[in-house]
Amino acid sequence: MAEAAVARRSRITPEREAELYEAVLDLLREVGYDALTMDAVAARTRSSKATLYRQWGGKAELVVKAVRHSKPGKTGEIDTGTLRGDLHALVELDDDCTIEQNSALMRGVAMAMHNNADLRRVFRDQFIEPEMAEFRRVIQRAVDRGEVRPDCPALDFLLHMLVGGFATRALLDDQPPSRAFLLSYIDAVVLPALGVPTP
Template identity: 55%
Template sequence: MAGTRFTPEREGELYTAVLGLLRDVGYDALTMDAVAARARISKATLYRQWGSKAELVVRALRCEKPVFLDEVDTGSLRGDLEAVLEMTDDDRLEQDTALMRGLMQAASGSDELHDALISQLINPETDGVDTLLRRAVARGEVAADNPALGYVPHMMIGALAARLLIENRPVDRAFLRHYVHSVVFPALGV
């Protein structure tokens, strides 16, 4: 961020305000005026620091959900994916799934939001998964030519979306654990 410097605490307060508004009103109804009022900051500062609503929202999401997948290394792919599943709780999964569903819908009408989601949320997550998979290939757990390797992120994102669409139920760790064991591991031959 150029210009005004925020303490990590103040930046966290701002991101909390952004995410609160996002959950309350959704992306389309969220305004920089409302963020400025809730966070007690000037709208000019918001635009100077983040440039756009899309950038601010995605940075708030990234701050709330930092990616550390590449730091997970239990020595096996099964252990790594189990550890990743333990990184969040069921309430957080439900909130994140609902929030992402709304954002993906909004992104279908906004190239700026779509690009920000891809570059700052999706790509770091898929890069982390790729790191776990490369380690599994290097350890000999997964064949390097396994055609499912390139689709693991698709499988995981699909699990999140399909649970809501097909069953109209929130995603929880039990569902994800069963999905990983029933779909992802067999596809990878693990």
């Protein structure tokens, strides 16, 4: 089964795959998840619909893979030597323009997930779970260094805190999240909750 999947995916080059993902994200920003169709992706990318289904299985899988592909790096690979440094480095992977685009994109995907169980399942399996695993690596290093107590109750809510700051900026302040906002939020809210002193 795994060998078949590898053979199936080998028909598209990494460059072509990146082009397809970018086109999917563009369409997602333009029309939203519900109005995005495999026909529209096929037309935009000059691909056959059969190829798209063969490679990704369906719209939910293609959209989630595109969102995951757009991430600039793996969270767990960031290792500055301190938790504050790691969280700041994570924010600094993107500029303000990209952060604003990603915020709008994720709001749209989150709204679509409320009404689409298939998208919710795929997003959880292929995006949320891997991201949580990456964050656990970052946190475990902080625990191993003695920065965070292993029994700190806020550890279970780290990702909730980070997503909350990212997601509620537009809702509460009518502004997109920015690097400056997210960095100050980490220092004022996230790190104190974990018992990590900030300068």
